[in-house]
Amino acid sequence: AQTVTQSQPEMSVQEAETVTLSCTYDTSESDYYLFWYKQPPSRQMILVIRQEAYKQQNATENRFSVNFQKAAKSFSLKISDSQLGDAAMYFCAYRSALASGGGADGLTFGKGTHLIIQP
Amino acid sequence: EADIYQTPRYLVIGTGKKITLECSQTMGHDKMYWYQQDPGMELHLIHYSYGVNSTEKGDLSSESTVSRIRTEHFPLTLESARPSHTSQYLCASSDWTMSSYEQYFGPGTRLTVT
Known part of the structure; x- marks a missing residue:
């Protein structure tokens, strides 16, 4: 079974600064997807960024980018120019590329990192 | 507007009651999920469910049950609620296209069993 570990329960950053959230995972599979989801205080989970394991290039979405190290099984999220609206719980998630049953199709989440933005 | 809806958003209920948490999506997705x-x-x-009449248990054992009679609807039922069922329940959906493995989440139902 896959596991996802987020070692930072809470992070704090000044507005406009850059912050990096850590995520490591354990899997025996070679093909999979990794995600960062954001859950603001209103509770609706939204996708921040997605990385396909077969792609060497790190994904980027505006101020959000990842550092994907497949051999090290590491998938960190960098938020540049932090804004007050970035304050939320951030979850790292893993999804197997296998589209079969047995729970392989759901997401495996880390425990989350609470990101605080200080004005 | 295509979206995923959950009702109720908040529910406080006594022990032993039967409850159903509703989840509906208007995106035409075949796959739907419940997370605790x-x-x-x-x-x-x-x-989780792959489509109509398909339901499977996930990684965490749960006393709840689900049904999938219509593509857009995936309700979760607890026959007899207990305080240990107090939690937030999130519904999600995704489609089959290889280019999209994103799951879209509803706003959640916060359940408190007293």
Whole structure:
């Protein structure tokens, strides 16, 4: 079974600064997807960024980018120019590329990192 | 507007009651999921469905049951609620296209069993 570990329960950053959230995972599979989801205080989970394991290039979405190290099984999220609206719980998630049953199709989440933005 | 809806958003109910949490999506997705989010925020997959008449149990054992009679509707039922069922329940959906493995989440139902 896959596991996802987020070692930072809470992070704090000044507005406009850059912050990096850590995520490591354990899997025996070679093909999979990794995600960062954001859950603001209103509770609706939204996708921040997605990385396909077969792609060497790190994904980027505006101020959000990842550092994907497949051999090290590491998938960190960098938020540049932090804004007050970035304050939320951030979850790292893993999804197997296998589209079969047995729970392989759901997401495996880390425990989350609470990101605080200080004005 | 295509979206995923959950009702109720908040529910406080006494022990022993039967409850149904509703989840509907207007995106035409075949795959739907239920996650349980404990007070420590950790999320666990409890049920999923690949389409109409398909239901499977997830990684976390749950006393709840689900049904999938219509593509857009995936309700979760607890026959007899207990305080241990107090949690946040998140519904999600995704489609089959290889280019999109994103799951779209509803706003959640916060259940408190007294």
